[in-house]
Amino acid sequence: MLPERNGLLLAPDGTEFPDLGELRLAAWRLGRSLRSQGISTEAAATLCAAHRPSTRALYHAKWRSFWRWCSRREKDPLHPSIRMVLSYLQHLRQRHIKHYTILSHISTPSSCMNKVDGVLVGRHPLVARWVLGDRAQNPPRKSLFPRWNLSVVLAALNEKPFEPFRQATP
Secondary structure: OOOEEOOEEEOOOOOEEOOOOOOOHHHHHHHHHHHHOOOOHHHHHHHHOOOOHHHHHHHHHHHHHHHHHHHHOOOOOOOOOHHHHHHHHHHHHHOOOOHHHHHHHHHHHHOOOOOEOOEOHHHOHHHHHHHHHHHHHOOOOOOOOOOOOHHHHHHHHOOOOOOOHHHOOO
8 A cells, every 4th residue: 555645655665755746756766776786876866867858757657657556456566466567558458548658658667666576577478478469459550641741731832833823833
């Protein structure tokens, strides 16, 4: 169970996790892990800053989704079982989340949670099989029409041979 207390979340073992709205849990956890290995706080901060802000924002959103899903079920997101991970993936699929988006939901929590059955979540054999099954049942759809950019088309229509209109060739 993950009760909230003064902007902090507590894991079942009593460990306090920073508020997801302010700090990046993954960076905090990685930094804590690195510092426990004797790496300086400054070096750990530099390692945690490896991703661009836009990437960190995407990871943050995906992590928050997993965290909330776990919290509603009173599960610890940092110590998931494989059953829990597969249930979360199935939850995403039932919400009609696209295959490639689900892949990003796998890699994000995998980067900051403990191993499941001694394997990173994203490399767990059952997760790999689930991904293959999801792709087989929901293959990406190919567009029959090429994509086009309206602003490019409008800009082209404002040039020769279309403009000036009176001089346009039929």
